Amino acid sequence: MTVYDVIKALDAEEIYIADDGREITSGYAGDFLSHVMGRAPADCAWFTIMNNVNVCAVATLADIALIVLCEGVQPDDNLLAKVKIQGFNVISTKLDIYNAVVAFDRALR
Amino acid sequence: MSESIHLVFNVDGNNFASAGTASEEVKSKLKMIGISSADIRRVAIAMYEGEINMVIHAGGGEAIVDIFLDRIEILLADHGKGIEDIEQAMQPGWSTAPDDIRALGFGAGMGLPNMKKYTDEFRIDSTVGVGTNVYMTIKFN
Ligand SMILES: Nc1ncnc2c1ncn2[C@@H]1O[C@H](COP(=O)(O)OP(=O)(O)OP(=O)(O)O)[C@@H](O)[C@H]1O
Numbered sequence A: 001m002t003v004y005d006v007i008k009a010l011d012a013e014e015i016y017i018a019d020d021g022r023e024i025t026s027g028y029a030g031d032f033l034s035h036v037m038g039r040a041p042a043d044c045a046w047f048t049i050m051n052n053v054n055v056c057a058v059a060t061l062a063d064i065a066l067i068v069l070c071e072g073v074q075p076d077d078n079l080l081a082k083v084k085i086q087g088f089n090v091i092s093t094k095l096d097i098y099n100a101v102v103a104f105d106r107a108l109r
Numbered sequence B: 001m002s003e004s005i006h007l008v009f010n011v012d013g014n015n016f017a018s019a020g021t022a023s024e025e026v027k028s029k030l031k032m033i034g035i036s037s038a039d040i041r042r043v044a045i046a047m048y049e050g051e052i053n054m055v056i057h058a059g060g061g062e063a064i065v066d067i068f069l070d071r072i073e074i075l076l077a078d079h080g081k082g083i084e085d086i087e088q089a090m091q092p093g094w095s096t097a098p099d100d101i102r103a104l105g106f107g108a109g110m111g112l113p114n115m116k117k118y119t120d121e122f123r124i125d126s127t128v129g130v131g132t133n134v135y136m137t138i139k140f141n
């Protein structure tokens, strides 16, 4: 499944898309950054409501493929600037984390 | 490559937005010299956890990195408040991060455990009131 497929499955807003063909093989949901670093697998979609600049550093360093901001959360200005510079995939969905993950999992299967 | 690559980074303790810069530079360096993505990921995560700890808990510091053919050695050195009880600090879930830092997503108390998990050698030397040195070695597979 690709970033493009996730956008369609969640009917998500594209915040910044660097590579909509990037392959996604799994998911991770959580807001504590060290939990993400310790547990999120490489090439996953990360579901979170955290929207500060450190989210981009974590996602980049942990080889995460896509950040999914849930509950309609938008990136703050620093995060938006950084994902544009780094070239990272970020989308936003109105769904809460549970329902976003359910829709994602259906599409992944 | 018989000699090592030696890199030194100043980690700014007052700038959250730039935290992670040193780890990102090391990551791209390792990519350039052809280290596997699985090994790079371990290095990047362990180093970022240490880098962000210096920003949050120690007012910044220095990262000294030596890349060899078969491994990377990282020293994170700061002159912050030090760690009183290292064994306690290593416990998953132990954190002294204040509320404003927790609001950013830090403070799970998982940084040091992650560093131990992703490295092959891990050691902390710390003196209260003097500072903290974290030594990490990651072997390339
Ligand atoms: N460089 C340092 N200087 C002083 N104290 C430190 C340093 N690094 C860690 N500590 C202490 O050890 C505790 C545990 O660190 P650890 O990285 O595991 O968790 P955290 O930084 O509080 O939260 P997280 O890493 O999950 O965001 C910290 O809360 C802090 O009290």
Ligand SMILES: [Mg+2]
Residues within 6 Å of the ligand: A034, B049, B052, B053, B107, B110, B111, B112
């Ligand atoms: Mg930490």
